[in-house]
Amino acid sequence: MKVIEKGRKVVKTFLDFIKWILCKLWNCFWIPLKTFFSKTNIVRSILWFLFTVGFSLIGTLINVIKVAVFDIPQANNLQNVSFLDKVCSSLSFDSRAGTFYTFSIVLVASVLYPLFEDFLKHEWHYTHLRIVTIIVAILVLVFGGVFYSFSSINPATSELSVSSNWHIDWAQFTFVILSVSVAAYSYSIGIMVESKDNHPEIDDYADKDTQSSEQMAERAVNDNGDDNIEI
Numbered sequence: 001m002k003v004i005e006k007g008r009k010v011v012k013t014f015l016d017f018i019k020w021i022l023c024k025l026w027n028c029f030w031i032p033l034k035t036f037f038s039k040t041n042i043v044r045s046i047l048w049f050l051f052t053v054g055f056s057l058i059g060t061l062i063n064v065i066k067v068a069v070f071d072i073p074q075a076n077n078l079q080n081v082s083f084l085d086k087v088c089s090s091l092s093f094d095s096r097a098g099t100f101y102t103f104s105i106v107l108v109a110s111v112l113y114p115l116f117e118d119f120l121k122h123e124w125h126y127t128h129l130r131i132v133t134i135i136v137a138i139l140v141l142v143f144g145g146v147f148y149s150f151s152s153i154n155p156a157t158s159e160l161s162v163s164s165n166w167h168i169d170w171a172q173f174t175f176v177i178l179s180v181s182v183a184a185y186s187y188s189i190g191i192m193v194e195s196k197d198n199h200p201e202i203d204d205y206a207d208k209d210t211q212s213s214e215q216m217a218e219r220a221v222n223d224n225g226d227d228n229i230e231i
Contacts, residue, residue: 027201028129032188041191048187052110053180056103064090088166095169101148104172104179108137108144111186118193124205125193133189137182144175 036045054061066072067090068083081089094100115130115137151172192199 024202027199028132031199031202032129032185032192035191036184036188044191045184045187049184052107052183052187056107060091060094060099060103063094066090067093085166088168092166092169095172096151098148098151098172100169100172100176101144101151104175105141105144105148107179107183108140111183112137114190115186123193125196126189126203126205128204129189129202130186133182133186136178137186140175140178140182144179147171147175 035041064087068086071086112134115134118125118130151169
């Protein structure tokens, strides 16, 4: 009986540990995402996406307009090529040139310094989240560079024509999604650090002892300030 009870306790402890890990991972994913789309930050988030992602792909957008709207270059048989095929053909041209690899590499590289900057300022909130984000960003950079180097052997875009026989470069599409996700996640962490949001479930620095000591320090400073004013 004792062996069975010990086995049950071990299983229960293991299940509780798994549950704690899953809850921790969910909070690490959901809280920054909720911060990104919150009402107080939605305007900033939209502007960030517009300027950081939209303007970074301005060349691709112009190519889409050129091919889909102005038919440059013209398809061999325009009647059999729909507007969607023209848009996808334009995106296929850019993917053959490795444009989206370059976009992914530059976008992820641009978020690394803001992640390191808070460490230089001795700001230790959300340290684990930033370290994990840095590791993921570096991995995206490395593998993005490797994939881009192999994509350079593809035929030049001048040899391609607009048609319905376009294809999706899934590797390049995956790197775009990863890079935008990492950049948005990094941006959300920056908002949380800036706004001093209290999320002890994911902030390893925001424990009760640290919070109480910081509050006591702030009260001491305020009290000294009040004493000076009375004098």
